């Protein structure tokens with residue numbers, strides 16, 4: 001029976017990625033603390049997916065809260081055209097120090113999708129400003145770069161994009177690289193290289209596609225080839241950024257540097273919406289001109305919002321602390337150890353782990369699909385055990401906040417094995 005909040009919610013709210021006709025009542029969350037979320041009936045849940053991959057240091061983090069509160073009392077918002085402020089300057093300075101050394105400029109927006117939109121506009125206009133027209137974009141099959149039209153266009157065609165299929169712009173989709181297909185990929189790209197504005201990719205791990213991984217070495221080789229062909233490299237680190245892959249950025253695993261990078265999700269530790277697109281001097285310089293038409297005409301009302309900047313600054317301070325770095329190492333090691341156990345389970349296949357991200361597939365008769373029914377049963381079973389896991393079809397994964405303790409992780413692992421055994425009996 002829906003409770004009062006659930007009734008009110010159903011009367012007015014339309015939830016994301018949710019078929020409202022058949023959806024269960026949403027669970028009202030009244031507070032969060034650390035790795036836990038609490039519902040209105042006092043039940044607590046471990047947030048094993050970092051609330052859609054955003055929460056780095058746990059919920060209601062005091063350090064971030066204090067900094068945001070203090071900023072709120074000083075300057076909450078100011079137009080970022082013609083004006084600037086300390087938090088934005090400081091955040092840009094701090095972030096650039098951590099990024100590949102060719103990254104020189106920061107462009108602010110609101111979320112991961114807008115960070116991608118900005119990157120696409122930078123790439124296309126980079127060519128335009130030099131009197132060239134490059135109309136094609138290169139992306140990975142099954143990519144996910146967001147839900148706005150540009151971001152959707154460069155994402156793999158799927159049931160998510162189907163109603164808009166005809167209206168999405170032209171993108172050439174290639175397989176992710178491996179030691180066998182690299183030459184083939186090069187030959188394919190060669191054919192239309194002159195026409196390609198950019199290559200956009202999720203480095204090393206394709207999140208929404210189901211945590212699909214490829215090797216740093218192969219991606220580096222593909223990047224190198226694209227660079228030789230003067231194709232701009234747009235590295236979407238919206239998910240992989242800020243420690244997820246075990247290093248600060250996926251870039252730290254790669255031997256080639258991207259031209260443009262996109263960030264969001266963990267950028268503010270998951271506390272405030274914010275997107276960032278960074279670029280190299282070469283990209284930036286193509287927009288410097290006495291000709292007004294060469295300006296990057298893009299901006300959002302909340303560009304470089306001081307509160308979000310303050311949250312990001314505070315989150316990055318926490319991230320760089322030794323404790324947090326050690327926690328990331330510990331989580332990665334615990335995942336690696338658990339991988340060995342998981343691999344042996346009869347109902348499990350394709351276990352993959354990268355830093356704090358652990359994913360595997362459930363063997364079902366329904367195959368790998370976002371709509372795999374098993375996912376929902378498993379989701380509910382974990383909820384009843386006080387664990388939030390949200391399978392992507394039959395792909396299950398853990399992306400915990402870095403504040404999770406080894407005991408809490410063990411609790412999740414034990415429940416995973418339990419649920420898998422239950423699942424074994426069900427069949």
Ligand SMILES: *Cc1c(COP(=O)(O)O)cnc(C)c1O
Nearest residue numbers: 111112113144145146207238239
């Ligand atoms: C989530 C995600 C996005 C989109 O970010 P939003 O803030 O949800 O718009 C873009 N790229 C990648 C790799 C993502 O995982």
